[in-house]
Amino acid sequence: MSMRNNKNSTQKMTIAESLRLTIQQEMERDKKVFCIGEDIGIKGGFGGAFTVTLGLSEQFGHERILDTPISETGIAGVAIGAALSGMRPIADVQYSDFLFCAMDQLVNQAAKLRFMSGGKLKVPMVMRAPGGATTRGSQHSQSLESYFLHVPGLKVVCPSTAYDAKGLLTAAIRDDSPVLFFEHKLLYGSKGNRAEKGSISPVGEVPLYDYTIPFGKAKIRKKGKDVTILGKLRSVYTALEASKILDQHTISCEVIDPRTIVPFDSKLLFNSVKKTGRLVIVDECTKTGGWAGEISALVQENIFKYLKKPVVRVTAPDTPVPFAPKLENFFIPQAKDVVKEVLKLF
Amino acid sequence: MNKKLLLSMHRKMLTIRLFEEKLNSLFLQGQIPGTLHLYNGQEACAVGVCENLNDKDWILSTHRPHGHAIAKGVSLQSMMAELFAKETGCCGGFGGSMHVGDINKGSVPAIAIVGGNIPIATGVALSFKMQKRKNVVCCFLGDGAINEGAFHEGVNMASIWGLPLIFVCENNLYGASTRIENMIGVEKLTDRLKGYGVKSFSVDGMDVTKVYTMINNLIKKIKFGQGPFFLECKTYRFVGHSRSDTNKYRQKSEEIFWKKKDPIIRIEKKLVKEKILDTLSIDKIHEEIKHELNQAVKFAKSSPHPKILNMKKYVYA
Numbered sequence: 044m045s046m047r048n049n050k051n052s053t054q055k056m057t058i059a060e061s062l063r064l065t066i067q068q069e070m071e072r073d074k075k076v077f078c079i080g081e082d083i084g085i086k087g088g089f090g091g092a093f094t095v096t097l098g099l100s101e102q103f104g105h106e107r108i109l110d111t112p113i114s115e116t117g118i119a120g121v122a123i124g125a126a127l128s129g130m131r132p133i134a135d136v137q138y139s140d141f142l143f144c145a146m147d148q149l150v151n152q153a154a155k156l157r158f159m160s161g162g163k164l165k166v167p168m169v170m171r172a173p174g175g176a177t178t179r180g181s182q183h184s185q186s187l188e189s190y191f192l193h194v195p196g197l198k199v200v201c202p203s204t205a206y207d208a209k210g211l212l213t214a215a216i217r218d219d220s221p222v223l224f225f226e227h228k229l230l231y232g233s234k235g236n237r238a239e240k241g242s243i244s245p246v247g248e249v250p251l252y253d254y255t256i257p258f259g260k261a262k263i264r265k266k267g268k269d270v271t272i273l274g275k276l277r278s279v280y281t282a283l284e285a286s287k288i289l290d291q292h293t294i295s296c297e298v299i300d301p302r303t304i305v306p307f308d309s310k311l312l313f314n315s316v317k318k319t320g321r322l323v324i325v326d327e328c329t330k331t332g333g334w335a336g337e338i339s340a341l342v343q344e345n346i347f348k349y350l351k352k353p354v355v356r357v358t359a360p361d362t363p364v365p366f367a368p369k370l371e372n373f374f375i376p377q378a379k380d381v382v383k384e385v386l387k388l389f
Numbered sequence: 390m391n392k393k394l395l396l397s398m399h400r401k402m403l404t405i406r407l408f409e410e411k412l413n414s415l416f417l418q419g420q421i422p423g424t425l426h427l428y429n430g431q432e433a434c435a436v437g438v439c440e441n442l443n444d445k446d447w448i449l450s451t452h453r454p455h456g457h458a459i460a461k462g463v464s465l466q467s468m469m470a471e472l473f474a475k476e477t478g479c480c481g482g483f484g485g486s487m488h489v490g491d492i493n494k495g496s497v498p499a500i501a502i503v504g505g506n507i508p509i510a511t512g513v514a515l516s517f518k519m520q521k522r523k524n525v526v527c528c529f530l531g532d533g534a535i536n537e538g539a540f541h542e543g544v545n546m547a548s549i550w551g552l553p554l555i556f557v558c559e560n561n562l563y564g565a566s567t568r569i570e571n572m573i574g575v576e577k578l579t580d581r582l583k584g585y586g587v588k589s590f591s592v593d594g595m596d597v598t599k600v601y602t603m604i605n606n607l608i609k610k611i612k613f614g615q616g617p618f619f620l621e622c623k624t625y626r627f628v629g630h631s632r633s634d635t636n637k638y639r640q641k642s643e644e645i646f647w648k649k650k651d652p653i654i655r656i657e658k659k660l661v662k663e664k665i666l667d668t669l670s671i672d673k674i675h676e677e678i679k680h681e682l683n684q685a686v687k688f689a690k691s692s693p694h695p696k697i698l699n700m701k702k703y704v705y706a
């Protein structure tokens with residue numbers, strides 16, 4: 044079933060398909076890799092909340108695609124225990140919001156066991172978590188990356204393309220530290236009755252061979268010279284959309300996708316901001332205490348003298364995610380919001 | 390069981406069924422945003438429980454809350470408006486399908502984190518006891534919720550403090566695609582409760598009269614200072630877990646077996662047999678409810694959208 048032998052070939056696929064292929068290939072490569080989560084391998088079921096593990100239990104059996112009770116503390120804790128003792132679990136929660144149910148295991152345990160043991164233990168686990176608002180209300184819509192940024196010991200990954208999804212998940216599985224792997228519901232490209240309204244669903248060429256994308260290497264999605272726009276996950280596309288509109292105003296935007304926010308590629312960002320002198324950060328996390336604020340501080344601490352204007356944050360407001368689509372659209376930063384803020388800088 | 394009670398329970402169950410049928414067709418036409426977890430098939434549980442409660446008794450609900458809220462008396466107009474994401478909705482358009490409820494009716498806006506409502510229910514019951522209120526709390530939960538840590542903590546605390554609380558577990562055999570029997574290490578899920586010193590009972594959740602009678606007895610015991618209790622209602626959802634689910638993990642024969650127990654057909658047969666209603670008058674009730682629902686849809690459609698300005702207003706009290 045694996046297509047690993049087609050060394051040079053690539054295939055067009057969605058992020059959901061790219062993630063599925065990655066898990067399949069890593070499980071074929073390494074017997075220690077297994078999946079654990081709710082509704083991930085049931086026959087006739089969903090393959091996880093967004094189809095990523097669909098079909099994998101048929102190839103690998105239910106021992107390696109391990110369906111659990113609805114027990115997020117348990118899922119995280121079991122993954123940690125297995126990781127401590129020789130396995131490489133890929134755990135998942137159906138919606139990133141449920142990470143809060145597993146917070147002690149993730150923050151007090153996974154993040155700290157290596158440190159507390161004086162470097163003797165390691166916890167090579169991945170926790171996959173779908174985030175982003177899709178009119179499901181306050182408890183199924185949050186973007187939580189910023190929470191985990193604040194936890195030393197956890198790496199935080201945010202893929203925005205099908206190519207990156209594979210390279211980054213492969214790297215995450217092989218990493219010896221716990222990795223929080225955030226996926227955006229509107230980027231999956233899940234099909235049929237799992238399709239999400241309002242999806243962007245980027246489809247891209249994904250190599251069938253084995254490759255990794257090292258953590259802490261950002262990517263310039265669009266070259267420009269007047270202003271740097273930094274965004275992760277779906278905000279990359281919001282930034283790109285804004286940059287197209289700004290082209291018409293003859294403002295040339297450089298759009299940067301960090302790909303991982305812990306570790307963060309400050310070098311690439313600094314080089315861009317040194318050139319443009321302006322930085323706008325777009326993020327679906329709420330504003331206060333979030334990633335955008337952290338980057339803003341980092342930039343002014345290090346390259347203050349290059350800044351022509353104050354750093355701008357275009358984020359969700361400090362409220363829970365509302366249900367009504369009209370309010371949700373207001374909550375999520377849109378391209379027009381980015382355009383408005385960028386125009387103020389000129 | 391008296392005639393008035395039977396008629397009332399029939400009308401409520403039917404209202405829930407028709408409300409959701411309407412909802413589903415509106416959803417499929419793209420008129421309703423978000424997702425839906427339909428209650429179709431489980432109506433006897435909500436109605437059999439809530440028919441015993443008044444507005445000062447509280448219920449806590451789940452991601453599948455429409456039936457609970459309607460049974461507790463939340464208005465159809467405010468429910469429909471909520472699903473249409475309108476300002477006149479029971480949560481002002483801020484909650485959506487998974488969070489309906491109206492505290493004035495003792496229906497706490499529903500909680501969609503599985504198990505998350507359970508310790509909260511314990512807290513409400515504790516507060517009732519502290520304030521010497523004579524009311525009871527009913528906490529709805531699915532079979533899947535009994536595997537959350539929150540369940541175990543909430544149930545144990547209710548037990549040690551002897552609270553006026555009934556955990557109503559609607560065992561529809563599945564949590565999403567997962568069969569509960571594969572996810573517990575005991576034979577029956579009620580075996581769990583022994584470990585907490587909570588008396589548990591099971592009832593045919595497809596028969597509203599049985600659910601009603603059981604809850605009625607448990608409430609009497611609570612008034613004598615006993616409690617908490619756990620009631621398993623054996624039931625089945627006739628439709629998918631959520632909007633996109635086509636139930637491929639279930640056997641057709643199992644679905645047919647349970648559909649034969651349709652709680653609404655069952656009570657309608659009883660009403661006819663006991664000569665309380667005839668088929669004509671049943672049809673008339675169907676029409677009356679449909680009319681009410683059309684009115685609710687009109688109300689929802691003509692209501693204003695919620696205001697962005699109010700977003701900040703509702704974050705802190």
Ligand SMILES: Cc1ncc(C[n+]2csc(CCOP(=O)(O)OP(=O)(O)O)c2C)c(N)n1
Binds near residue numbers: 144452534
């Ligand atoms: C903490 C948490 N984990 C997972 C989910 C996703 N989820 C929503 S409903 C559901 C199944 C619930 O099963 P059950 O409790 O039996 O209720 P039912 O859907 O059968 O009414 C799951 C896994 C959730 N909402 N909250």
Ligand SMILES: [Mg+2]
Binds near residue numbers: 533564
């Ligand atoms: Mg269930």
